Amino acid sequence: MKLRYMMGAVAAALVLAGCGEDEIELVKNYTLPDFKSMSIGTAIEGSKRCKNITWSKADRGGLKSVTMVCDIDVEAINAEREKATKKRLEEYSKDAINSNMDSTMEFYRGKAYDRNSLLQLANKLCKLNDTKFQETIKAKGKIEYKDQKELIDCDKSLEDEILKDQDPKKDKTYLSGVLDFLKSAVYYSQLTPEQLKASYGASNKKAPSSATIELNFVANNDKSVDLAPGFKIMSDGKEEPAGKNDTSKDALAVFYAR
Known part of the structure; x- marks a missing residue:
């Protein structure tokens, strides 16, 4: 009787355990x-x-x-998110360069430079001021559109090159427009990936x-x-x-x- 009781108890336990497992397997399947x-x-x-x-x-x-x-897997998710963010910001940066160069060429009336050579010239004669960049980030947490051209320092010779082979009386009226949009194009051209993230406040978010x-x-x-x-x-x-x-x-x- 004792042996029969023990076998019955074991069998009942196995049935109950199996039912429990079945619930999990039911959900999984x-x-x-x-x-x-x-x-x-x-x-x-x-x-x-x-x-x-x-x-x-x-x-x-x-x-x-x-x-x-x-x-x-936080590490993998963060790496995936970082990659996606970098790609998205890079694509936005390219679009911003193209958009600003479109506007630049609408104001530029000279024949000395085409679109690409004008941007190359600007990148040669203008530099992103990292000190001003960091100060603006510290003060605002991000870079606003109106800040961009203020962060670019250009050699005075850039103005002379823009006006080359033109009548200054006619074309100086367009000079400020050329410089504003060209500086914004330079801004996006020279940003490092980390600066690009920081400009949107992305680097301040702790994972x-x-x-x-x-x-x-x-x-x-x-x-x-x-x-x-x-x-x-x-x-x-x-x-x-x-x-x-x-x-x-x-x-x-x-x-x-x-």
């Missing part, structure tokens, strides 16, 4: 209607955003809940050293799975408030991005 590209487990465990993933189960008010906690994201799922009796509405993001041990319109569906969608 389930494909949500709004995320049909892959199962929940494939999306989360195949994502490069987590360096460690923990799955756990709980019974909450009769609902079988499965919690997923992702220890975010977290650790972060986690928690999602909750409900394992229903009919073997279907629901994504619970609540989710949690922790940054350096403190809970981060979710955006006004952010939902758990938005948080889950991050893991499906490839």
Whole structure:
């Protein structure tokens, strides 16, 4: 009798353990209607955003809940974000140079220089004043458009070159316009990547050293799975408030991005 009782108890324990595991596996293997590209487990465990993933189960008010906690690979995310930011700022810088040179050429009436050679001349005779740049960043936290030309120091000979082979009486009226837009083009031409970031205040934002994201799922009796509405993001041990319109569906969608 004792042996039979012990075997029964062990069998019951195994059944219960198996049911617990089934709830987690059910969630992992389930494909949500709004995320049909892959199962929940494939999306989360195949994502490069987590360096460690923990799955756990709980019974909450009769609902079988499965919690997923992702220890975010902060270093990789920051590197990815840094790369994207650098690319975006570089593209903006190129657009700004082109836009300012378009305006420069509208004012420039000479024939001595074309678009490219005029920009080369300006970069040779004008320099970004880093001391003024740093002082402006310290005072304002960023560089405003009106500050740009004030940060560029040009040799007086630039004006003579702009007016070369022209009638000064006619063309000096255009000189200030040429210089203003040309200085802005030089500004973007000479900025280092770090200065470019600092000019938008990007370098002042401190990245977290650790972060986690928690999602909750409900394992229903009919073997279907629901994504619970609540989710949690922790940054350096403190809970981060979710955006006004952010939902758990938005948080889950991050893991499906490839």
